[in-house]
Amino acid sequence: SYVLTQPPSVSVAPGQTARITCGGNNIGSKSVHWYQQRPGQAPVLVVNDDSDRPSGIPERFSGSNSDNTATLTISRVEAEDEADYYCQVWDSYSDHYVFGTGTKVTVL
């Protein structure tokens, strides 16, 4: 089964840049989606298809994907960005979605 590995936590000061990685075997050949989940709330899509931003998502959120690592970058971090973030891909080999292990972003 395909595995997506994320760092458990990332800490960042307000106004700085947070980078959240998502590691997977040849993930660069897949399409990666990212979700933000604030405490007690449902997940929200923040980036789809590696680097597209849904309507209503701030430009501070961006994504990239190459080789064995996909990255979600949050620029000019704000307190409201404190949340858990999950990457997701479709595993074509067994036809199912796979979520990453999740990263908790803490704004210092």
Added chain:
Amino acid sequence: QVQLQESGPGLVKPSQTLSLTCTVSGASISRGSFYWSWIRQPAGKGLEWIGRIYTSGSTNYNPSLKSRVTISVDTSKNQFSLKLKSVTAADTAVYYCARDSRDYQYYYMDVWGKGTTVTVSS
């Protein structure tokens, strides 16, 4: 705008079947090229995809749950449903329903319900 709402029992006994329904409002479940998914999240843990259904009835399931899961759709009620049989305490979680959309080849979940908590306990 499209909204999803999960409903069903909050408490299920071990070995019984968990049944949940997701009601879609603001759009017809049978229109457009969408899949409809179920996802769950045990307390303090990550997201686990359970399965999805297309309006034609075509389904995909998580291999780890496939033997116990059935997802169905009722277009007349604008709903889709989840049944998980032979539940244990490990199935205790918040269960979400979501809509799967796509811009290109691959789907992503662009609309989520608020989630419903299901506890498996005698």
